Amino acid sequence: MIKIFVIGKPKTKFIKSGIEQYLKWNKKYDRVELIELPLSTDLNKITSEEYKKQDKEKFAKYYLPDVFKVVLDERGKELSSIEFANKIEKWRIGRKNISFFIGGPLGHHEEIRKNADFLLSISRMTFTHEMAVLLLLEQIYRAFKINNNEKYHY
Numbered sequence: 834m835i836k837i838f839v840i841g842k843p844k845t846k847f848i849k850s851g852i853e854q855y856l857k858w859n860k861k862y863d864r865v866e867l868i869e870l871p872l873s874t875d876l877n878k879i880t881s882e883e884y885k886k887q888d889k890e891k892f893a894k895y896y897l898p899d900v901f902k903v904v905l906d907e908r909g910k911e912l913s914s915i916e917f918a919n920k921i922e923k924w925r926i927g928r929k930n931i932s933f934f935i936g937g938p939l940g941h942h943e944e945i946r947k948n949a950d951f952l953l954s955i956s957r958m959t960f961t962h963e964m965a966v967l968l969l970l971e972q973i974y975r976a977f978k979i980n981n982n983e984k985y986h987y
């Protein structure tokens with residue numbers, strides 16, 4: 834099973850409908866679940882460090898040792914789709930879940946990055962959290978297709 838945790842509910846209409854579409858398509862291959870965690874309190878009322886700490890605490894109960902934790906971050910490692918598909922196969926060996934973590938407007942707390950099993954960048958550019966969810970879901974779908982030798986990936 835694959836779980837995607839995101840801080841902040843995706844709201845933009847076309848992105849939401851893309852997310853729903855890929856969640857539906859991915860069902861053919863495995864359970865892929867999106868878990869939306871609430872945004873923290875008003876950014877103007879707390880420091881950015883405190884804000885990131887609040888986000889870290891929201892991830893804490895899902896940040897478990899028996900789960901392979903992939904943290905999405907633009908400072909992470911970039912992979913080709915084929916490399917990502919291979920990693921997905923490898924990360925699942927002996928484990929029930931792979932969990933992906935997508936940060937809020939300020940990004941991740943340093944500790945979340947430090948304790949990740951893999952820090953994944955989808956590009957050196959910065960995307961909104963909701964765009965990151967959509968792009969990740971498409972790459973997961975592509976990985977399923979690649980790993981099943983199905984036509985989609987060129």
Ligand SMILES: C[S@@+](CC[C@H](N)C(=O)[O-])C[C@H]1O[C@@H](n2cnc3c(N)ncnc32)[C@H](O)[C@@H]1O
Nearest residue numbers: 905906907935936939940954955956959960965
């Ligand atoms: C608006 S971005 C946060 C940007 C923040 N300034 C930072 O330094 O991380 C929100 C989240 O989307 C995801 N994200 C955005 N762009 C990404 C990229 N190029 N690669 C991987 N994840 C990305 C990350 O999980 C990030 O925490």
